[in-house]
Amino acid sequence: MEITLQVNGVPHTVDTDPRMSLLDLLRERLGLAGAKKGCDHGQCGACTVLIDGRRANSCLALAVAVEGSAVTTVEGLADGDELHPLQAAFIEHDAFQCGYCTPGQLCSAAGMLGEPGPSAVTDDILLDPDLTPEEIRERMSGNLCRCGAYVNIVSAIAEVAR
Template structure:
């Protein structure tokens, strides 16, 4: 057992966890933040995507003890009080979800996109910082699966916010 200190959604937390506990299980089972979903538990679906120090990460693959001192943002931490995060509002406006199971991971992943600069594997000019075109958004969101197939509206919602 190890005591770790995290800042989760802006709140400083101290938690004693087993060294084998994933960040996903820490969030859901120890802190009661059930917005982050357990999909495949193998890092393949993206339902558990959170932001660790502003970068997208699959919480099911991250050991909680390795995040000691980190800033964690879950879907619950995206909104500003009672106001929706612009991505949340865009997802609602664009009907960018169906069953909603993947939506928290999609939202956290989309929130992390602006921090990722530089070319992707589909960028033609490798010296450029490409705009978030629909093609770039699809490529950069490819780790987040939607079983319902709401991709067209998800891309449109992200593009609305990205400009």
């Protein structure tokens, strides 16, 4: 099947198998290796990208299902040589160790910052809560870090949220 999508602001028309995941399309066909294949079951978040501005596990999304969508990977967060504020904050706060989960953490955080509304830990569901460390931890709970850099990840995200 031929599909057309925009990846990091660049339009692409790609011939793909209808069973191919978005993750495999990004890595194997477009050469974008930022999104990682961790568990390949949507449980770790290493493959998180933004699809039309919303976070998604690219290992679970079929490439044909994102036809016509705008996909942003970690490679597309920066503006040329200017790092995205989250990327700069991750460096400043040492919010990574091995770095394998970092692209997914960054894309998830970028999407999370634009998501309004309460989470499971919000006291008053009628309010749009401040992004406290507890809120950030809850909203980022789909992204796992085997190295345990969570404290620094939360503080980097909190700095950008302020």
